[in-house]
Each structure stands twice: as structure tokens, then as C-alpha cells.
Amino acid sequence: MTSGSDNILQFLLELDPFDKLPKSMVERLATVASVKYLAKGEHIAFSALCERRHLYIIRKGAIEQRTSLKKLRSRLGEEDQFGFTFLEPIKDSEDGYQAHAIEDSLLYLIPHAYIIEVCHHHPEFKDYFAAAAKTRLHSAVNCIAKKEEKSLFFRTVGELASENITVADCNDSIKKVAQQMCGSQRSSCAVILQQHAIVGIVTDRDMTHQVVSKGIDTSLPIKRVMTPNPIIIKRDDKVIQAISLMLQYNIRCLPVVEGHNVVGLITTTHLVHNHRTQSLFLIEKIKYASSPNALSALKEERAMVFQSLVESGVSAEIQGQVMTMIMDAFTRRLIQLSEQVLGPPPCDYAWMVAGSHARNEVHMLSDQDSALVLSDKASAADRIYFTHLAMQVCNGLDAIGYPLCSGNYMAAAPKWNQPLSRWKEYYSKWIASPEYNRLLSISVFMEVRCIHGNADFVGELQAHMHQTIYGNPRFLKALTRDAIETSPPLGIFNSLVLEIGGEHSNTLNIKKFALNLIIDLARIYSLSAQGSQTGTEERFRYALEKGALSKDSCDSIIEAFRFITQVRLRHQLSQMKQGKIANNNINPDAFSSFERKHLKEAFKIISDLQSVAKLKFT
Template sequence: MENSASNNILDFLIHLDPFDQLPRDIVATLASTASVKYLAKGESISFHAFCEQRYLYIIRKGAIEQRTPLNKLRARLGEEDQFGFTFLAPLRDSEDGYRAEAIDDTLLYLIPHEHILDLCEQHPELHDYFAATAKTRLDSAVRSIVKKEDKGLFFRSVGEVASENIAVAKHTDSIMTVAATMCGKQKSSCAVIVTQGEVVGLVTDRDMTQQVVAKGIDIHLPVHHVMTTNPILINSEDKVIQAISLMLQYNIRCLPVVSDHKVVGLLTTTHLVHNHRTQSLFLIEKIKYANSISALAALREEKQVIFQALVESGVSAEIHGQVMSMIMDAFTRRIIQLTEELLGPPPCEYAWMVAGSHARNEVHMLSDQDSGLVLDDNASEDDRVYFAQFATRVCNGLAAIGYPLCSGKYMAATPKWNQKVSRWKDYYSKWVASPEYNKLLSISVFMEVRSVYGKSELVDNLQEHLHQTITASPRFLSALTRDAIETSPPLGIFNSLVLEKGGQNSNTLNIKKFALNLIIDLARIYCLSAGGSLTGTEERFQYAVKHGTLSQASCDNIIGAYRFITQVRFKHQLNALTQGNEANNNIRPDEFSSFERKHLKEAFKIISELQDVAKLKFVQGP
């Protein structure tokens, strides 16, 4: 018979993640194994690799601070929080010890280690939740944000939705023979051209019209004269969202589907646009043919539809950013083209350079404009007048379609950021040589840049100069690190939003300022320390691992934290939009679920630990 204590524990656990996913009788059995421990304020529990009695600790009331052997704050935990995960692992896999000290009178529920293991044995889906490593727990959390049944088409394999009607021809077949094959039994809009079993080309019905009929090509010639060589392929096991990303990135309509190097099907835009959620992802095609700013502005609402589809599909932060960046690229290019048509051809070579999240291919619903104009060094003063008007029109056009003007005026429309290559090089040289606050602010915006239109070599030249300058100035990395670790993630209790010392108390948490920006800064530092010039957050960490400045375990942990925090951010922004509210980065603590609070604290702890490592590795003494 259940006693009063176990009934109280059951009533608490049954509403707590992940126990709320279990049948009541299973939770009741677990509650009957739990014990109760009271810690007066100031009392503590020590954890070390040789603890003989191991428990999962759940805070019923009160608050706990976890501190390392060097007395550094590891985390602050409050009601419903759980700890002891790392000491649920076998002794050899446990991490170094820490101390859990009550900062208020605290009541704990203790569930023995062996009963948690039994529970995971009966319910394997909980195994990752109670894993000893933070990466495994966060990966599990990312997957849990989006329910499997909500992922729909995006997460189906390409092989499931591809058409089996595909024409296959040899590269020596005549154009007429291939056309007949496409129009025959297969009725395919595309023919895959092979040589000795390898895919070497692609011919579409559009190619037949534009490359053969329009140009009067002899239809008896071998098809390799008109085929597209080295076509983009996709594996049948890949996901539909990956296929859509490829189609958007390379502006293609047909993707041959392969398995074991054999063509097994064809995926076309026609297959995908029948589904209303994927149709919007082909917004780029509409942008390409819009003939005015007002026509482009009419498409701005589709951005939100795409954002919603991506969030609900649970795609990774990396894919989400790539898709949204390709759309912003397309809008930017089309506005530039329309502006050139209006003002006349540009008087000299130039490149439209994007910076910040746009350059990192991490665009999201709240991304504003960060841009610059890089002019050829031969540009005259009259040329500068043209580009001043040009940049203003482009920036205003982007604002009209939903990309806000940068509040800090880091835009090509600002004269300071509309300069010749040589002037941009001077900027970078001065910023790196004297990294005071205002110069670090500027370089943090323009540290990641890429060209989206014009002569890309101008931006390549600029980037090469930047990285050569950084390499020659080791003091710069120290200053950049010192600035990046000045802000700490909130290791506090979300219910009252107690922040780490030096933080600010507020009724909201700015998840961008106190989490995502810190990860982006760390990625930049670790990549630069390895001599890398990559711009994407995840690829920067991976580059650092490859070149020995970051451990694989630390990389896995910080990328897991980045993905989870990004998912939480997007989910809350989507909720605001669907409720007719303005999306932002400020989240009220009471809006976080128990599940989110728990895993966000895990993620924040990972950020804090990597900041500590960066300080030791890269910050030089005075």
C-alpha cells in the first residue's frame, strides 16, 4: 500500500517531465522507491567518482547551487530541477566531482540509481533523457521539441516521394532518341544521361526547347552536346528538406535520385508543390520574376509561412538558416537588379557585401540588414554619388519587404560602409591593430562577410586581407576573447530569473544576448585560433576540432546547446506570430516549460564552461 510520502512524491512526479510520459502505475512504483532528504540553508552534498550510493535528485522545494572543486558556480537550480545525471553513469564514465549546496532550505526527492536504470530498460525512449553526457541529453531534447507526427513530408525520405518515371539514356544516344524516350512510356520531364553506369548529365524538357529547338541544333547529334554536365544528385535515403535545400541553392527543378550509384527515381518541383507547405519554399522562383519592389513586397508574407513550416518540421538550425538565407539572397539580388535597371548600369565594378547572420547563412525571422558596398579602387567621386543613391534604394527596398534597417546603421546606405576596397582594408587594419570597444563592435559585424551580387573577387580580396592581418596580430584574438566572455549565460533559477553575478535581473530573458550570441562569438574565436576563415557557427566549431584547437567532446556539447537553444527561440517566436503578436528574442521565465527550463540550464552550463576554457587558452595577461 502506498504511504502518504510516496503519494506526495507521485503527485509531484506525474506532472514532471519525463515522468509525465509514463503510465501512472509505473510512476507510482518509482515514487515508492524514492526517499526524502532535507538540506538546511548552507548544507551541501558532495559528488565524486567514487560515490557508492547514487541517486537522481529532484528539487521539490528550495534552491541549490552546484559548484566545482575550485568553487566556481556550475549551475543554480530551483523547484522541479533534477541533477545527478553524470553520476548515474558507470564509475569509469563519471565526470570530476562537484558540490551541491542549499542556498535556501531545500527538500529533495532521491530516486536510487538502479531504479532509474530499470526504468530505462523498460522504456528505452527515456535512455537518452537520463544519459550521463550533456550532448546526448540535448540531442534527445532537440528531437523531442517536434513530435514525430508533425514532421510530415519534410522528414520523409526522398525515395518515398520521388517518381519512378524517369528516362535514362546513354551519352551517345541522339537528341531525338532521348526526346522520344522522355515522351514515351515514361513521360518524364527529365532524362538522366549515363556512361558506364555513372550519371554524367541531365537533359530537361526546357533544355530541349531552349538549347535544341530555339537554336536549331541538329537532333541527330549525340545528346552530350546539349546536356547539363555534373548534375546535382540526391540519395534515396536523404530527407525531402535536404532535396528542397539543394533545389533552392542551385535553382534547379529536377533531382535524380540514386541508390548504390544507380538511378532509382526523379524528384521534381512538381512533386513537391502539390503540398501547400512545400510550395511556399519555391518562393525564390517567384522572386526571380518579380518586376517591381511592390511585387516583391507582396511576397513578404510567404517568408512567415516558410518560417512556420521549417519550425514545425523540426529541421536543424543549420538547414533553417540556409533556407532563410537563400530567400534573403534572392530578394537582395532582385532588388539590386531592379535598382540597376532604374539608375542605369553601374559606372564601375562593385560587390554588394552582406554581414552578420546573413553572411553566416543563419538568417531567421528577426534578421535585419547588415551590409556594405565594396567599390573598385578606380571608382571616381561621380561614381560614389551613383552608389550612394544606389545603396539607399536597395536598403529601403529590403525594408519594404520585411528586412528592417539596421538600428546600428551597419548598412551600405551609410556612407562609412560604402567604400573602395583600399578603404575597407584600412578599416580592418585599424580595427585589428587597436581593438578598443568601438572597433571591436564594428569588426564583430563585419568579421563574417560574403558577396551576394557583383564582383565577388572584391570581397574575397578583403577577406584575405582581414585574415592575414589577424594572423599577424596575436593580441587581437586575446582582445576578442576578453570581449566575448564579458557576458555570461544565466546559470540561475528561471522562476525568479536569478542571473549569474554581473548579469541583470529582468522579467524576461533575452535568449539572443545571453545565449546565442555567446555561442556565435565562441565559434568565431575557436575558428580564428585555428587559422580558419569559415563563417557558419557549426562549421567553425568543426573546423576547430579538425585543426586541434577544440576537443570533439566540447564541439559536440556546444553544437548540441546551439541547436536546442535555437529550437526554443524559433518555437517561441512562432507562437508569438501565430497569436498575432510581434516576435522577439525576449522570453518571460514563466513561458518556459519544465522541459525547456531543464535543458536550457544544461545548455547554458556548457556555454559557461567553454567560455572558461577560451579564457585560459586565448586571453593574454595585461
């Protein structure tokens, strides 16, 4: 190997994805790689007539990619790669694409044929070199998960489930089922069948609370005391799915099925024996906490849950759902404790959450976005009661680790503690005249969810909001114009959009310049199809279903959202481990080659969808 190819080898061995290939394969690529120098202003042109195709790797310098219409695609710096598109037949829309050197640049060129050879001998690496950015991002997201593939979260339910489960017919007597549950293979649960279909479930607690304590005649059929339509889980589902279901429905056991057959039972006992999931059941502790101070004492366990989820590599969607259920539980318990102190509420009301909390996307930085929707019969005296209630709950959440909203979008603020009719007036005014301040307010309350009280109030308010939006086409245009004012950072990383001044100077705010843009786009596309969903991914999927978004665009933006969210969450965890206060501001120098490459691809996907939204909706 020559000194030149040796330099290339050392460079590739530390560069994603070559660092994951066998060294012998990387050595082969280093020997066939060529070096190309581009002076500032020179360019490489690609067309359908290209015969010699390469994967280009920037060793030094900076490259700007432009389409045949001179539109900027992206700016690339050291260690970045391009030419993926030309590993597959060139599309007409990419004919004439050019790469311009905006600095004197040194490139390494690996012939197309040898990349194909790598994919042939190591098909697991095919996605790393795919022409579609969404495929490369999907591979990157899975790569993070695979590092912890053997963790408990990724084991199947069947591996942990107990085979000790009673199966009974719905017409069997209560006494007979109880005897079966207490038999030689004691079971804490009985699954009830009717003509071989699961129709109910009975636990040992049910036998105590529903039968013994009430003096029920045990000769009656078990269907009289069973819980109908039980939640079940498949044998091949992952443990994290079982945990999520238990938290969501506040249940202690899940029948495990294979096809139509009941094959076992998984309970909280099976899971809490493992320290990595024990903290996930702090919801049970929250439920029975006797004071706000007792709840505040549980905030360290909340941090443990977050760490377990991030380190286990579960999807950002599951992380958000679990952290949301925990925030829900803290909020509900604080409301209950406050009502015990203040007395029962004087009228009907709903505690409404907004923002990431309403989207089921809670993380360690999620602050409080909340409001109170009161009955239209609420008096001035009633309003005073709810002001005290909201102040106690909001201060309690702050003590637990959910910061007060810096914009004061909280139930404790009088403006957001209003009767239902007043809330309808708010939405009508915001939508009719979406100037900046009003657009900001409706952006906060675009996603709302009731977590305590009269859910019909929030449902009625959501219906009013959507009807008003659909009757005012100007609103979607205004929302789109606001959403595309901020662009993702397409530049090379030493020219990113960085914070200027203050404690976060020269860092990238990944929330402001990436995640918020995706959330805004999800709103726009969902509303354009008259959708009422609140979650980011489900909004994109709904827009696809209704034909408002192409499948390629939908898949691409969801993969971008997942990858950027993972980067954000791992950054937050890293800061927590260092004893720092977690934030959304990342020093670009802290990005690995892996993160830098895929973040740029994600930013490009966001920019492309913004361009489409601008043409389509404004």
C-alpha cells in the same frame, strides 16, 4: 500508495522526462522515492566512495553546485534535477563535488538502481538520464523533431519520387533522347550516363531552349546540350534536403539514386502539390517580381515558410539555410530592379552581406547587415550612383520585413560604401587597435559573403582580414576578452539575467545572453586554428578537425547551440501567431519544465567553454 508517494507521483507525471514514461513505471518510481530536507547552508557531498547514489529532484528551494575547487557549476531551482553524473562511474575530476542548499530545500531522491531499471525496460529513455549534458541536449533536440516526424519534410525522397525518368547514354542522339522522353511514360528529365556513371542531365526546358530555339542538329550526341555534373539526391534522403538543394541551385528536378543506379526523379511539381512546401518555392516568384511593391506583397509567404520550417521540427541549420536563400533572393531582385531604374553600374562592385545573413543563419528577426565594396577606380560620381542604389535596396528590404540595422551597418551608410582599398584599411585599423568601437565594427563584418556582383572583391577582402589577424596575436586575445565579458545565466530562473526597464523588462534576452556568446566562441576557436569559415557549426567542426577543440566540447557546444536556437525560433513563431512583433526576449515564466531544464544545461556548457577560452587565449 501512501499520500506522500501520491504527491510525488502527481509531481513526476508533469515533469520532463517522467511525463513521457508509462504511468505504471512512474508509479513504481514514486513508491521507491525518498524525501530529503536540506536547511539553508547544508550540503550533499559526492565522492568516488559514494555507495548509495540517487537522482535528485528539487521540489522546493534552491541548490548551488560547486566543484572540489569551490567553482560554481550551476544554480538550480524548483523542478531541476541533478545527480546525472553519478548514474555512471564517477570521474576523478568530479570527486568532491558538492550540492549546497542556498535556501531551505525539499528534495525527492530516486535510487540509482531504479533509474537503471527504467533505461533497461525503456532504452529509448536512456539519453534522458545520460551523465553527459550533450547527450541529454541531443535527445531534447530530437524530441522536438519527433513530434512532427511524419510531416512531409521528414518523408524520404523515395516516397515522393516518380519512376518516370529517362536514362540515356552520352553518345545517344538528341533526337533519340527526346523520343524516349516523350514515350509512353512521359518524363520531364533525362539522366545521361557514361560507362554507368551519371555525367549530365537534360530537361524538357533544355530541349526547348538549347535545341529547338537554336536550331541544333538533333543527330548530334546528347552530351553536346546536356548540363554536366548534375546535382543528385539519394533515395533515403529527406524531402527537406531536396527542397534545400532546389532552392540553393535554382533547379526544378533532381535525379534520385540508390547506390549507382538512377531509380527516379523528384521535381518541384511533386512538392508544390503539398501546401506546406508550396510557399518554399516563392523564390521563383521573387525571381520574376516586376517591382519592389510586388516583392513586398510576398512577405506573408516568407512568414509561412518560417512557420512551416519551425512546426516541422527541421534542424535549426536547415531553417537558417532556407531562410537565408530567401533573403538572398529578395536582395538580388531588389538590386536588379534598382539597376533597371538607375541604369547599369558605372564600375565593378560587390554587394556584401554580414552577420546572420553571411552565416546562413537568417530567422524572422534578422535585420540588414550589408555593405558595398567598389572598384578602386570608382569616382565621386560613381559613389553617388551606388548611394542611390543602396538606399533603394535597403528601403525595399525594410518594406519586405527585413528591418533597417539599428547600428546603421548597411550599404546605404556612406561609411560602408567604399572602394576595396578603403575596406582593407578599415580591417587593418580594426585589427591593429581593437578598442571597443573598432571591435564592434569588425564583429559585424567578421563574417561576410558576396551575394551579387564581383565576388573576387569579397574574397580578396576576406584573405586580407585573415592574414592581418594571424599576424597580430593581440587581436585574438582582445576578441576573447570581449566575448567572455557577458556570462550565460547560470542562476535559478527567478534570478536570471533579465532586462531592466523598458518594454522588455524582466525578460531574458536569449540572443544577448546565450546565442551571441556561442557565435563569439565559434569565431575565436576557428580563428585560433586559422580557419576562414563563416557558419557557427562549421567553425566549431573545423576547430575540432585542427585540434583546437576537443570532440566532447565540440559536440556539447553544437548541441547547446541547436537547442537554444530551437527555443528562440519557437518563441518567435508563438509571438507571430499571437499577432505580436517577434523578439528575442522571453519571460522566464513561459518556459516549460522541459525547456527550463535543458536551457540550464546549455548555459552551463557555454560557461565551461568560456572558461577554457579564457585560459587558452588570454
